[in-house]
Amino acid sequence: MAEKKVKTPKEKKPHGWLKEKLTPRFVKNHTAKRNAAIAAVDLTRLSKPVNDVATSGPKKMKDFSLWAGWKTALVGLVGVICVIAIWWLYSYIAVDVMGEKSWLSSPPEVVAKFIEMASNGRLWQHLGYSVQRVLVGFLIACVTSIPVAFLMAWYKPVRAFLDPFVQFMRCIPPLAYVPIVVAAFAGGEGAKYFIIWLAVFLTMTVTIYQGVRNVDLTLVKAAYTFGAKDRNLFLGVIVPSAFPFILTAMRLGVGAAMTTLVAAEMSGTQFGLGFFINSQGNQLRLDYCIMGIIVLGLFGILLDKILLVIEKRLTRWK
Amino acid sequence: MSNEGKVVIKIDNVKKIYPVENGEDVVALNGVNLEIRENEFICVVGPSGCGKTTLLNIIGGLEQPTSGEATIHGRPILGPGPDRGIIFQQYALFPWSTVKKNVMYGTKFIKHEVPVMKKNKKTGKMEQVYTTDKDGNSVPLMKRVNYSKLEREAIAQKYIDMVQLNGFENKYPKELSGGMKQRVAIARGYALNSEVLLLDEPFGALDAQTRSQLQEDLLRTWEKERKTCFFITHDVDECVLLASRVIIMSARPGQVKEIINIDLPYPRTQATKLEPKFQEYRNHIWDVVYKMYVDSTKH
């Protein structure tokens, strides 16, 4: 029955001595005054709370539930129509009122370009390249970020080792490293996959890592008392409790993939929606450019909706 | 009763100090000594914050004492294990599992012994394998295996029925009331069938009827199996009704203030509460606890 060493408080300086020392005098004065003022409040002189039903009484609570699907869709549609209307209006103002200095393609022009490119098939060709790049980059990122995030959360050395890199890269806009990656991969498809992978990987790793760290410690304790080993704990508690975060991370990851697409297709290719948008924009062909952006955005929404449905299905317990 | 039986758990001069960053450290337990014997039903009462949960956590292996030692069968308690089942104050149900899966989790990792069977080549039938023990007797050869899924489901169902949650097997915890969640936690703890059962105010969140019902169920189960129980409660009536021994803890720093053997014969029922002896115990414990409360408010 060896007695463990107990640190007696005398051995060290009192708790918070440094903080106490570093606190400026005016802050201390302010705190002291404030505490004195609080102590001086005469509670017996306070009147009872006024409960005037006519002015303050029964209030409805904020409703946090969602609207029915059709209602949400309808209002969303109204929003889209509003934005298109404003755009349309501005395209007139830009061209007719402000003259040569400014201009903007109008919705019908963009639709015309869409019909043109959809019927000659070039749009689908671009989209096909982009879909492939996004999916490959995204899937590799899923496959890599999930284990990396779990390793970071499970093993302290892994976390200490990788965290600086992850935090550093998170702050760099993908456009900044495009030339480096392109040079390193000698152009090619690898460069595109890599750029998308990196963006998705960083987003997903950070999110999943937070999710794993977020596990309820009472559940961990409970599992151990039922005889779970570390492996059982991992599969039976850590993974399921991090699962919703994985799905959220995937949705954020799709967003990251889409937003890096233009950067990924900046050079070394003649195909892809990102390339198309960029090159049309550089040639000031705004109608084509806007059309490309809209198709890209719609594709992103589609991917997100697919993931949303999967998420709803798999986390009904939430 | 307290001096019979083998000592299962021994708490030897256990101190627990929680370091606090900006302020004085909290002394949750200040030299607690306690012996928990086989087949005992120990109830712990004491003011809120006196370290009852801390003591239970130390026995459960979820926390280590700052000094002193906790042992089970003479071996130091190093960590949690299925020999000491815990029913937590905060339910600790897995939100992603249904009621049934939650209760089944209690039996997932435990092993039991089954006879080794072998096919008889001549008859084609399965036959038990025998071996000789050290005295030369022929005994069945046993092996340790996990419960099968079917067995685990059956065990789970038994305890789900016991806490009267049949019909809710496939519900998720979020769909249950607080009392129902607590009952799932109780069923899961019982299903573990551990040597020692540690219960942290398991009936605290329940309505009076369910509470009485579960007290009786616990009594019946205990009278049958005499499993060592360590039961924390705030309810003086409850502790006298259930306990073979009551530990009264004093307010911070937590210490054992008084130990009272309850000499009321089992089986006990709610009617036991009407006996004069019950009232005596009850009043005495109440006095001690109440006096502590009064003392703590006098500065």
Ligand SMILES: Nc1ncnc2c1ncn2[C@@H]1O[C@H](COP(=O)(O)OP(=O)(O)OP(=O)(O)O)[C@@H](O)[C@H]1O
């Ligand atoms: N993790 C912790 N960190 C710091 N202090 C703690 C911690 N856990 C408990 N304490 C302190 O230790 C003391 C004992 O806590 P404990 O939870 O054991 O009390 P309890 O007797 O179970 O109370 P209750 O009856 O309210 O459940 C309390 O004063 C509490 O503030």
Ligand SMILES: [Mg+2]
């Ligand atoms: Mg407690």
